[in-house]
Amino acid sequence: xxxxxxxxxxxxxxxxxxxxxxRSLVSRVLARPEVGALAAAIVIFAFFYAIAxxxxxxxxxxxxxxxxxxxxxxxxxxxxxxxxxEFDLSAxxxxxxTALASAMICYQFSLNMWVGVVVSLLIALVIGFxxxxxxxxxxxxxxxxxxxxxxxxxxxxLGVTKLVTGTVxxxxxxxxxxxxxxxxxxxxxVPLGFMTVxxxxxxWLVFVxxxxxxxxxxxxxxxxxxxxxxxxxxxxxxxxxxxxKIGLFMGVSFLAWFLGxxxxxxFSTVQAGLGVGNEFIYIIAAxxxxxxxxxxxxxxxxxxxxxxxxxxxxxxxxxxxxxxxxFRTFLGVMLLLAVMVNLYIKNYAAQRx
Amino acid sequence: xxDTLAEHAARDLKAGxxxxxxxxxxxxxxxxxxxxxxxxxxNAGEVACVLGDNGAGKSTLIKIISxxxxxxxxxxxxxxxxxxxxxxxxxxxxxxATVYQDLAVVPLMEVWRNFFLGSEIRKGSxxxxxxxxxxxxxxxxxxxxxxxxxxxxxxxxIGTLSGGQRQxxxxxxxxxxxxxxxxxxxPTAALGVKQSGVVLKYTAxxxxxxxxxxxxxxxxxxxxxxxxxxxILKLGRRxxxxxxxxxxxxxxxxxxxxxxxxxxxSHELER
Numbered sequence: 277x278x279x280x281x282x283x284x285x286x287x288x289x290x291x292x293x294x295x296x297x298x299r300s301l302v303s304r305v306l307a308r309p310e311v312g313a314l315a316a317a318i319v320i321f322a323f324f325y326a327i328a329x330x331x332x333x334x335x336x337x338x339x340x341x342x343x344x345x346x347x348x349x350x351x352x353x354x355x356x357x358x359x360x361x362e363f364d365l366s367a368x369x370x371x372x373x374t375a376l377a378s379a380m381i382c383y384q385f386s387l388n389m390w391v392g393v394v395v396s397l398l399i400a401l402v403i404g405f406x407x408x409x410x411x412x413x414x415x416x417x418x419x420x421x422x423x424x425x426x427x428x429x430x431x432x433x434l435g436v437t438k439l440v441t442g443t444v445x446x447x448x449x450x451x452x453x454x455x456x457x458x459x460x461x462x463x464x465x466v467p468l469g470f471m472t473v474x475x476x477x478x479x480w481l482v483f484v485x486x487x488x489x490x491x492x493x494x495x496x497x498x499x500x501x502x503x504x505x506x507x508x509x510x511x512x513x514x515x516x517x518x519x520x521k522i523g524l525f526m527g528v529s530f531l532a533w534f535l536g537x538x539x540x541x542x543f544s545t546v547q548a549g550l551g552v553g554n555e556f557i558y559i560i561a562a563x564x565x566x567x568x569x570x571x572x573x574x575x576x577x578x579x580x581x582x583x584x585x586x587x588x589x590x591x592x593x594x595x596x597x598x599x600x601x602x603f604r605t606f607l608g609v610m611l612l613l614a615v616m617v618n619l620y621i622k623n624y625a626a627q628r629x
Numbered sequence: 630x631x632d633t634l635a636e637h638a639a640r641d642l643k644a645g646x647x648x649x650x651x652x653x654x655x656x657x658x659x660x661x662x663x664x665x666x667x668x669x670x671x672n673a674g675e676v677a678c679v680l681g682d683n684g685a686g687k688s689t690l691i692k693i694i695s696x697x698x699x700x701x702x703x704x705x706x707x708x709x710x711x712x713x714x715x716x717x718x719x720x721x722x723x724x725x726a727t728v729y730q731d732l733a734v735v736p737l738m739e740v741w742r743n744f745f746l747g748s749e750i751r752k753g754s755x756x757x758x759x760x761x762x763x764x765x766x767x768x769x770x771x772x773x774x775x776x777x778x779x780x781x782x783x784x785x786x787i788g789t790l791s792g793g794q795r796q797x798x799x800x801x802x803x804x805x806x807x808x809x810x811x812x813x814x815x816p817t818a819a820l821g822v823k824q825s826g827v828v829l830k831y832t833a834x835x836x837x838x839x840x841x842x843x844x845x846x847x848x849x850x851x852x853x854x855x856x857x858x859x860x861i862l863k864l865g866r867r868x869x870x871x872x873x874x875x876x877x878x879x880x881x882x883x884x885x886x887x888x889x890x891x892x893x894x895s896h897e898l899e900r
Binding site for chain 2: 309490499509
């Protein structure tokens, strides 16, 4: 049967019969998951551009992009995971776990930083694998499994750090071997000529591009969408749904590790309580970007737009001179609007025409 | 449509050779015995019809062959070798394709992605090789047109098609990928008279191309039009197992309608 797969149609298909019509451009564009987020991003950008003069400068844009990238990197993975029909509430603390592990292992044993980088990557992948394995093995909703992981890791972060260092932060690791080398990869400033951006911005764009390509142009992407859209159907036609889901959880924890490394090499020291609450920001970025909570629909570009909206808002409120306490309120309103727009778009896309 | 079948049928099929053999096969879900003592042989170039009322075990039977649920009793042989399918993938790799009653489609995905789901065409065999999207669109479109289905746009989500159209996509997909055995679970249940006719013609064409066909239905009229071999299930057991030459449509209809139970009932309700 594998040989039958490659056969081309025996004859050229006959001329398009009547009743054939290309869907209109509007209908095809509206069917894309990220349309709502794109519109929102433009409106919010224009809004802060109009009311906050400091927002208009290039350094301000670099700051916005940096803030966006620290959310967007993990949000790509979270978006793919949500398209695959699952949740990860432990992503925020996994970031901290990897940074703490890396810092403490290297400091306590006076190792080269690269050892910590590799070991913490393994820790991250194990966390992702355990999350995924438990979800597909037990059938318990990923919300509950990863909520448990979230609490476990949160406790481990604080407990182990206190045990090892006696405080709630790691010692400064910037004098260790390999620190500068790793810093160049995870936390350097990159001059682009007209502006200087953090390297995370470029990594973010790379991950979004890879995520988009994976989702739309590869078999794996097909399987991700199908696993989230209808897991039973996907399994029935031969998609390895369990492997796909475990892989997605490991993808999220890989990206969490990447951000963890950035935090470590950017600030040299890591606070043990960091990252709590960020899991929701990643999910919000993915949902604002068009991912359905029920799975099977969404995009990596959408998650990037969601993260960009987040970045513009956190920084824009400061540039506009407002009380930053309102930020969470704004985030809540955005999420509510996004969910309603997505529902409308989904119904429009699924309508029989 | 016949050319697709002939083109994709495995070359080594010889009419009359057994493709799938079930011997004393059964399935328990915990304490519930959904199926027991089933002997069924699917020969190449023949249509085996499995009939039965709701809850008779028809779906359980095909789930065993298609790999959705492994059997718990007896043996299943494919091409003479004993198998114990752990997943539908293994069954598909043996050239067994199934049209499920719920169709197994993903509503929000495009028609062509659904058509090739699980058996995608790629431009290379390395991990993450890109999909050959153009070829898949063309093939899916051509195969659907052969069935007389014209979708407005092969890129539209399959959820936007009508029930009958979706059914035809599922059948076209199974015909395209099923090289040895084709399993049809209630393929005519959701269809009108004309589309049922198309499905029955496909079934006959698959048989003529040398495939083994398992046709599950509760409609004896449809079964008798194409069947070579009839099995009636009741409450997980086989109550009738006859070749076409040994049974008449009347017999099948009566047995399906309840047989002696119906006679007793008509006596009871006499007026």
